[in-house]
Amino acid sequence: MDASLVLNLVIFGPLLGMVLVLIAPAEMAKRITWLTSFVVFLLSLTLFPTFLDGSAFDGGYGENMQAVTQMDWINVVGLKIQYHIGLDGLSFALIILTTLVMWLAAWTSWNFNTWKVNKGAKGYFALFLLLETGILGTFASIDFFLFYIFWELMLLPMYFLIGVWGGAKKEYAAIKFFIYTLAGSVLMLVALLAMYYSSADAMNTSTGTFDLITYATNKAIQQNFNDPNHMFLGWNFGKVMFIFLFIGFMIKVPLFPFHTWLPLAHVEAPTPISMILAGVLLKLGAYGFLRVCYPIFPAAATELAFLVATLGVVNIIYGAFCCLAQTDFKRLVAYSSISHMGYVVLGIAVMTTTGFQGAMFQILAHGISSPMCFFLVGVIYDRAHHREINRFGGLWLQMPKYGSLATLGFFASLGLPGLCGFIGEAWVLLGTFNANKVHESMTWAPGMAVVAAFGVVLTAAYILWMIQRVYLGTERKEYAGFPDVTAREAAILVPFAVLAIFMGVMPGYTFQLMNGTIDQVLTLIKPMTAMAFGG
Amino acid sequence: MPQSMLASMWMPSAEELSQLAPLFALVATIVALLLAAMFTNRNRNVAASIVTLGAIGTGLLAWKRLQSGAPSWAGFDPNGMGPMLISDTFSQFFIVLACVFMLVVTAMWWLGQKSDLPDSEVHRMDATEFFVLFVGSAFGMSLMVSTTNLLMIILAVEMASLPSYGITAFRKKNRVAAEASMKYVLFGAITSAIMIYGASLLYGYYQTLDLATIGMKIAADMQAGATTGTLFLSVAVFAFMVGIAFKVSAVPFHFWCPDVFQGASIEVTTWLSVASKAAGLGLMLRVLSVIICAPSAFPVEAFKYVSLAIAIMAALTCTVGNLAAYRQMNLKRLLAYSSIAHAGYMLMAVAILWSPTDAGIGAAHPAFSAIVSYIIVYLLMNAGAFFVVAMVYWSTGSESITAMNGLIRRSPMLAVCMAIILFSLVGMPPLGGFMAKFYLLMAVWKGGLYWLVVIAVLNTLISLYYYARIVRAMILTDDGLPEISAPMSGQLIVAMCTIGIILTGVLLGPMKEIANNNASNLYAVVKSDVAPRTASAAGPSAATPNTENADTAPTIP
Structure with a gap:
């Protein structure tokens, strides 16, 4: 099949599934959802070839996008919006990750009937599939307007999925998530308008563009966006737009101090939704940095590098300390996400090849390990109906298979060499440590790496301490009769486990999917960053 | 005689x-x-x-x-x-x-x-x-x-x-x-x-009731x-x-x-x-299209103040409307404040139309067009929302938000439509409310009133909370109220409004075209500079401009 057709099917397949779910009887909903997300996953796998043989990475940034569909959505006087989708190294791996996590999350929802709130199966699964369309569409969009539409499209299903089927404080968690994310979106909307009209000015045309690739590669637009004399309400245009976009994306990542919605949303959301939140939704923020902020506003990015890197390090350390203080199992995993996403931001901030690679790898690694961890928490919560770390103990003895898989999952999250988490963190730290060799003015980089490295120690501390309290120790009577993982649970855990090991032992295959585009981006922004550094 | x-x-x-x-x-x-x-x-x-x-x-x-x-x-x-x-x-x-x-x-x-x-x-x-x-x-x-x-x-x-x-x-x-x-x-x-x-001030000074002539006289004054x-x-x-x-x-x-x-x-x-x-x-x-048509070629100092006054009025209107809606428990009252807020958004584009700056004149056409789009979508949203409220009211006799509790169970169809309508009122894509607001913000941005855009998007954020309150009542809360017996025809109207909202959000072309055509028709008049009505003399009984009058207009004391 034609690759662009496949990509369209991947994005809108879930929407078809949603229609089916709404038509079919309620008891069929979960089967349709499972099947839809599985088919979408398989379809997305057929996009691999051009990324494996490297032919997707010929030419410069955006010159050789794969699976492209481009047509006018609206084209009237003064306004041109395109339906423009496509894949490159930044988005491809994330598409695969999304389809995989969504499929496994659909499987996790299999026991929907046993949930505390188990009404409205149709609604749940319909929204679930709508969410999948939103996420995939965001990753594949090249037109910024389209990107924004898909970005917002994710909000509504998520609001309901948390708000209706969540835990005790679900309503508060849902609206907090909604308001925080919308706050980011409206800033993005302002930037969207500003960039559209500035691009029109730059190109001397009456109609601007929303094309993210054109923004990054068009010389005139780049000059205009990164011109230190281009003022917007008295401030530097590039910097203001970078900050607007950055805040919009950092809320999603989430970066300190906008992280407070996350523990709440994670804890209140049902297990599969937590898996999606941690595994995919947070990645959108980081993806936004890589796709929008850095290639388009390299000058501002360079000038603000210290600030961004600091935010990343704060996330790493602060998130880890928060983890140490948690007694709720799920909350601990939620805060660990905050800590891990800090590495991603740090890797992006230093703008070196190793740093970018590490950040991308960490995005994927965390996309594998965090849903696995949330699922592991879900498994034990289904049996024990509480999540108090201190009330557990000796679970490994009672549930040996579960215990083994759990240890693997948490070690992957910890960053144990040989598992996926290690590679990302190591690359980020290496890239940061060396950044002052690449960009002379980043004299602060080695120090930043040293501080961030302490995060690794803290991560080990909270994970090992948690494992000790939950899985090790003496058996407890109240958990005596707990059944080990069921076949379904094992089937969900094994793909995660296999990928965690595969990515840890042979990271080259993963790097291969994205390195080409990372090089293209860095080549593209090099002149601008060099200029901004005064070199 | x-x-x-x-x-x-x-x-x-x-x-x-x-x-x-x-x-x-x-x-x-x-x-x-x-x-x-x-x-x-x-x-x-x-x-x-x-x-x-x-x-x-x-x-x-x-x-x-x-x-x-x-x-x-x-x-x-x-x-x-x-x-x-x-x-x-x-x-x-x-x-x-x-x-x-x-x-x-x-x-x-x-x-x-x-x-x-x-x-x-x-x-x-x-x-x-x-x-x-x-x-x-x-x-x-x-x-x-x-x-x-x-x-x-x-x-x-x-x-x-x-x-x-x-x-x-x-x-x-x-x-x-x-x-x-x-x-x-x-x-x-x-x-x-x-x-x-x-x-009467206008008449007394310009000695005509016709706004177009007034516009020309203003232009003539400016020219002089x-x-x-x-x-x-x-x-x-x-x-x-x-x-x-x-x-x-x-x-x-x-x-x-x-x-x-x-x-x-x-x-x-x-x-x-x-x-x-x-x-x-x-x-x-209409008033704008004729009164500013002629002076659009000249920077009329006075219109700068009118534009500013309307911009401030617009900012206040949507902020006050949105903030006041927070406390409302009566659905009709809440929607009243919401309609005030939406009037504020539309007035933002009106402020652009009065703006005599280059940017403002350049943005006149998009602003006209945006207001027309907004009115179309606003009609759909309000018709749908009030129809749902009406059907809940007929069935329960209550106009309070609590009457909506658990609507998703009591009438799933109404609840889903209402949720879509409300999110469209917030301005969430891919719904019509977003597209209309987007056109509007584009026009305002183009007109150079950046601060007004910032106020508009902040207001979007504020408005989310009270619209979401209704959604929460409908979908997240349930206190076991009996089912709603909504008449089929009413449900059909609500469904049609909802489909209209989705279509205007997804199929961007048709609505924008209608709006653009409308704007062009008016704008054709706006653009023709000093003699607005000669440009459109194609009309069967269009008047010839009374240029002598314009020339001898008294200078303003």
Whole structure:
């Protein structure tokens, strides 16, 4: 099949599934959802070839996008919006990750009937599939307007999925998530308008563009966006737009101090939704940095590098300390996400090849390990109906298979060499440590790496301490009769486990999917960053 | 003497009269209503049927003129002093909208009279009076978008307002309704007075009632290098705009709105929430298109202040509307504040239209177009939202937010539609509300009022919370209220509104095209610089500009 057709099917397949779910009887909903997300996953796998043989990475940034569909959505006087989708190294791996996590999350929802709130199966699964369309569409969009539409499209299903089927404080968690994310979106909307009209000015045309690739590669637009004399309400245009976009994306990542919605949303959301939140939704923020902020506003990015890197390090350390203080199992995993996403931001901030690679790898690694961890928490919560770390103990003895898989999952999250988490963190730290060799003015980089490295120690501390309290120790009577993982649970855990090991032992295959585009981006922004550094 | 008077009297030709067919049809509907009441013993079903037929007929007549590519400027000019009435695509477009909305409101009346609430008692008894007033206000609103004559504008605004006061108080034994109507009358009277004051200043100074001529004279003054009189002109224009601001319930002329919306029966509230605002905005655009057409070539100092005043008014309107909606428990009152907020968004584009800067003039066309798009989507959203509230009200007798609790179980269809409508009101993509707002923000941005865009997006954020409160009541809360027995036809209307909202959000082309066409028709006039009406002399009876007058216009003291 034609690759662009496949990509369209991947994005809108879930929407078809949603229609089916709404038509079919309620008891069929979960089967349709499972099947839809599985088919979408398989379809997305057929996009691999051009990324494996490297032919997707010929030419410069955006010159050789794969699976492209481009047509006018609206084209009237003064306004041109395109339906423009496509894949490159930044988005491809994330598409695969999304389809995989969504499929496994659909499987996790299999026991929907046993949930505390188990009404409205149709609604749940319909929204679930709508969410999948939103996420995939965001990753594949090249037109910024389209990107924004898909970005917002994710909000509504998520609001309901948390708000209706969540835990005790679900309503508060849902609206907090909604308001925080919308706050980011409206800033993005302002930037969207500003960039559209500035691009029109730059190109001397009456109609601007929303094309993210054109923004990054068009010389005139780049000059205009990164011109230190281009003022917007008295401030530097590039910097203001970078900050607007950055805040919009950092809320999603989430970066300190906008992280407070996350523990709440994670804890209140049902297990599969937590898996999606941690595994995919947070990645959108980081993806936004890589796709929008850095290639388009390299000058501002360079000038603000210290600030961004600091935010990343704060996330790493602060998130880890928060983890140490948690007694709720799920909350601990939620805060660990905050800590891990800090590495991603740090890797992006230093703008070196190793740093970018590490950040991308960490995005994927965390996309594998965090849903696995949330699922592991879900498994034990289904049996024990509480999540108090201190009330557990000796679970490994009672549930040996579960215990083994759990240890693997948490070690992957910890960053144990040989598992996926290690590679990302190591690359980020290496890239940061060396950044002052690449960009002379980043004299602060080695120090930043040293501080961030302490995060690794803290991560080990909270994970090992948690494992000790939950899985090790003496058996407890109240958990005596707990059944080990069921076949379904094992089937969900094994793909995660296999990928965690595969990515840890042979990271080259993963790097291969994205390195080409990372090089293209860095080549593209090099002149601008060099200029901004005064070199 | 009588002989010569007769000769100088203007008699319209049949062709000219036919251009006013939609307006005549509305008047005929009123007459038919009154006559039918005499012969059918005030049968309410007959009355409602007549209104339905009248609305369809008027709508078709206007639609036909709209389709036939009616001249963009067909004025009725009895004595060479400028047209009294105008019939062009712009006015026909608004008349079609009004007719569609009349049908929605009549359908609501039809369904509502079946419930056994005290409101429907009144509806059953006094249907004729209700409908006469209702069609009367529709006629007034149609006039509002069909004229550029100062006197006609004032008459049209009064024609739209007076029946509205009456139907607001139609729940006769209801104290809230009486109070609301009283407030409405007082506010209406005061703002009318201010408006007439502004009009008289303009007339007194420029010695013409025709806005286009006034525009040309302003231009001539500017050309002659007159720099004085800025204060006079800004006061006159702003005072004139107050009357229109009252119609669109802009802050600080909005106090009537929540009380009237709460006090009036839901049909009336629905009608006023959309039609009154659409007509007000239509008139505003009309006034703008002629009064600023000529000076658009010159930076009129006065308009800078008017623009700023309207921009501040717009910012206040949406902020006050959104913040006040937070505390409301009554759905109609909440939607009233929401409608104030939406008027604020639309006024933002109006501020751009007054802006005499280069950026503002460049953004005039998108701003016109954006307002028209917004009105279309706003009509769909409010019709849908009020219909849901109405059906919940008929079934429960309550207008409180708590009446919505658990609607997803009690009537899944209504709840899903309402949720979509509410998120469209917030401005969430990919719904029509977002696209309309997006066009609007684009125009405002292009016009250079960046701070206004920031205020608009912040307001979007604020508004999320109170709209989400209704969603939360419908979907996240459930206190076991009984199911809603919503009439099928009502559900169908709500579903159609919802589909319309989704389509306007996803298929961007058609709506934008309609809006652009409308804007172009008006804008064609705006763009032609000094002699606005010569450019559109294609119209059957367009007046030739009275240039001598313009040249000898007195300099402003």
